[in-house]
Amino acid sequence: MAALPLGFHLGPLYFHLYGLGLAIAAFVAYEYAERRLRQRDISTAPFARFATGLVISGLLGARLANIATNWPYYAGHLNRCFAIWQGGLASFGGIALALPYAFWALRRYWPEIPRLAFSDSLIPALAAGWALGRVLGPQFMINGGGHLSHQWFAMAYHGQAGRRIPVPLIQGIEDGLLWAGLLLFQRRSPRIGLVSATAMIIWGLVRALDEHWLLGQESRSGSIGVQLAGLVLALGGLVIILRSRRSAYLETAS
Numbered sequence: 001m002a003a004l005p006l007g008f009h010l011g012p013l014y015f016h017l018y019g020l021g022l023a024i025a026a027f028v029a030y031e032y033a034e035r036r037l038r039q040r041d042i043s044t045a046p047f048a049r050f051a052t053g054l055v056i057s058g059l060l061g062a063r064l065a066n067i068a069t070n071w072p073y074y075a076g077h078l079n080r081c082f083a084i085w086q087g088g089l090a091s092f093g094g095i096a097l098a099l100p101y102a103f104w105a106l107r108r109y110w111p112e113i114p115r116l117a118f119s120d121s122l123i124p125a126l127a128a129g130w131a132l133g134r135v136l137g138p139q140f141m142i143n144g145g146g147h148l149s150h151q152w153f154a155m156a157y158h159g160q161a162g163r164r165i166p167v168p169l170i171q172g173i174e175d176g177l178l179w180a181g182l183l184l185f186q187r188r189s190p191r192i193g194l195v196s197a198t199a200m201i202i203w204g205l206v207r208a209l210d211e212h213w214l215l216g217q218e219s220r221s222g223s224i225g226v227q228l229a230g231l232v233l234a235l236g237g238l239v240i241i242l243r244s245r246r247s248a249y250l251e252t253a254s
Helices: 017-039 047-069 071-075 078-082 091-109 115-136 167-188 194-213 221-253
Strands: 007-010 013-016
Touching: 007 017, 013 017, 017 047, 017 115, 047 071, 047 091, 071 078, 091 115, 091 221, 115 167, 115 194, 167 194, 194 221
Parallel strands: none
Antiparallel strands: 007 013
């Protein structure tokens, strides 16, 4: 079974499927997020600037985190640091850099909107974009697979010997289910912050388990970091839920 192609030629131009897939996912997430904001009467006038900064900071953080945690791979070949079309984006690095920007941008563009109300509107769109991005992006990159496997669903990936667990497809399904679950949960639990907290808990735990069971077979330093970051994200979601319940209890008591 041959590995999936990495790209295609269109005249003199060569398009990397990894980058093209991520661009499509980003566009879908942008349009969907903007629609959700309109439905909640949140101004979308500054959203293009907000989203542009979010994407740039997220990509930069994800790349820097991948380089830092896989430095032996880049040390002797610094040009690899810029070869983003070959893959190499650490999800939690992107979150770590995008979050400070998001907090700053919220204060500037939507000072009257509570942060959790805004994130409740945005996160389902991010989950949908992430699901599409996993299928259309990392599936077509170098070293995109997980552990070696002889199961019927295993696939070949460029840069990796043997057939591998198709982690990008699995994570695409996981994130798609998360998106559907968040929409259902939002209808049943309208309290502000619960959608964000639920997404943080589920995505953090699932991402940590994926890293532990399906990835990390090369024993790179980033693997433990990803697992710890996933647990920290889930813990943050739990804190939001506990604070929400405490606020609800105080309101009832008063």
